[in-house]
Amino acid sequence: xxxxxxxxxxxxxxxxxxxxxxxxxxxxxxxxxxxxxxxxxxxxxxxxxxxxxxxxxxxxxxxxxxxxxxxxxxxxxxxxxxxxxxxxxxxxxxxxxxxxxxxxxxxxxxxxxxxxxxxxxxxxxxxxxxxxxxxxxxxxxxxxxxxxxxxxxxxxxxxxxxxxxxxxxxxxxxxxxxxxxxxxxxxxxxxxxxxxxxxxxxxxxxxxxxxxxxxxxxxxxxxxxxxxxxxxxxxxxxxxxxxxxxxxxxxxxxxxxxxxxxxxxxxxxxxxxxxxxxxxxxxxxxxxxxxxxx
Amino acid sequence: xxxxxxxxxxxxxxxxxxxxxxxxxxxxxxxxxxxxxxxxxxxxxxxxxxxxxxxxxxxxxxxxxxxxxxxxxxxxxxxxxxxxxxxxxxxxxxxxxxxxxxxxxxxxxxxxxxxxxxxxxxxxxxxxxxxxxxx
Numbered sequence: 108x109x110x111x112x113x114x115x116x117x118x119x120x121x122x123x124x125x126x127x128x129x130x131x132x133x134x135x136x137x138x139x140x141x142x143x144x145x146x147x148x149x150x151x152x153x154x155x156x157x158x159x160x161x162x163x164x165x166x167x168x169x170x171x172x173x174x175x176x177x178x179x180x181x182x183x184x185x186x187x188x189x190x191x192x193x194x195x196x197x198x199x200x201x202x203x204x205x206x207x208x209x210x211x212x213x214x215x216x217x218x219x220x221x222x223x224x225x226x227x228x229x230x231x232x233x234x235x236x237x238x239x240x241x242x243x244x245x246x247x248x249x250x251x252x253x254x255x256x257x258x259x260x261x262x263x264x265x266x267x268x269x270x271x272x273x274x275x276x277x278x279x280x281x282x283x284x285x286x287x288x289x290x291x292x293x294x295x296x297x298x299x300x301x302x303x304x305x306x307x308x309x310x311x312x313x314x315x316x317x318x319x320x321x322x323x324x325x326x327x328x329x330x331x332x333x334x335x336x337x338x339x340x341x342x343x344x345x346x347x348x349x350x351x352x353x354x355x356x357x358x359x360x361x362x363x364x365x366x367x368x369x370x371x372x373x374x375x376x377x378x379x380x381x382x383x384x385x386x387x388x389x390x391x392x393x394x395x396x397x398x399x400x401x
Numbered sequence: 402x403x404x405x406x407x408x409x410x411x412x413x414x415x416x417x418x419x420x421x422x423x424x425x426x427x428x429x430x431x432x433x434x435x436x437x438x439x440x441x442x443x444x445x446x447x448x449x450x451x452x453x454x455x456x457x458x459x460x461x462x463x464x465x466x467x468x469x470x471x472x473x474x475x476x477x478x479x480x481x482x483x484x485x486x487x488x489x490x491x492x493x494x495x496x497x498x499x500x501x502x503x504x505x506x507x508x509x510x511x512x513x514x515x516x517x518x519x520x521x522x523x524x525x526x527x528x529x530x531x532x533x534x535x536x
Contacts, residue, residue: 116525116528117525120524121523150532151532153476154495155423156422157421157423162532185525187529260476260478264479264482266482297479298477299477299479301475302475302529303527303533305522306518306527337525339523340521340526344521
């Protein structure tokens, strides 16, 4: 099965570490994915208005491009890209009237009927590789690291595109258990991090992020793990400001799930892109002796 | 809270407009408040989601003109997946935003955002924010 990799805009710049760690991990696991040719913006947010079809054009164009290039599935790393593409795909599968309008609007492109499957990277690892195969490749187990999995909104909602049923966090938890980490559960794994609302607020006023961080810290997490660059920005990069304003009382290193995967597969620390994370992430990993040099 | 209703405050037209844009039957809301409990942004809203649904049911658009509730909604769907009446409340919030945005009004002005903040923001945040908050 040909699987195209759809990176999305932020993974080429601010969240390059989400991508580089993932690609290095796939390489170590012996899985080949090819970045799709001529991808464009996923739209970032899915349009909820009945009459707004123009904003479907972006995600649908990516899907039909994958079909055109002979891919049966596309895989994403970013939760928001996953959500937008998966929902646009469902619309093209299930709504003949809207599908027809969109196909006719894009008359310079091939018609699309929802043929391409949209996977999140977590699904891909479980289904195409499996936890046992991953475990065999673990070189640096994450022993003694207490990890809290954070899904945010877009990996589980709405239900029809969720990577697993609402309230279950087994994909990430099983992955981290496989890598040898200790799992910390907390009430907040699927709560919103404040999303783009930060653009309307003063720095450090994001209460939604503060609640997520506090809930995970209280339950003893040493690291919070996400798959979304927006969540990483709100949860990982705003902690000093949240501390200053008294919204949180302790910091919590926040990183991408692909970085933890890469670490345990023995990928050199230079390929983890840790310079793009808050400095406390590298400090934590160093203190746990999890980093290996090239 | 008592909702004083009179022809000046009620826009019957807006009820059908919200229904048309959202595709949701807002009349089905029974005011149980589950949405408010589920909403991670509720405490920052001028009016909780339950009340916004109530205003919407009665077509009280003018009452909602200057409130921040539907702008604070980040479409996380926490309310939608829990609503016992099966209403996709996030879609109702989106339609309220669009009723304003489609009159060429912005909730945030991109040109007013300081350059140093723009440099920090991840691309995905700006695309999402500008899509939801500007016309």
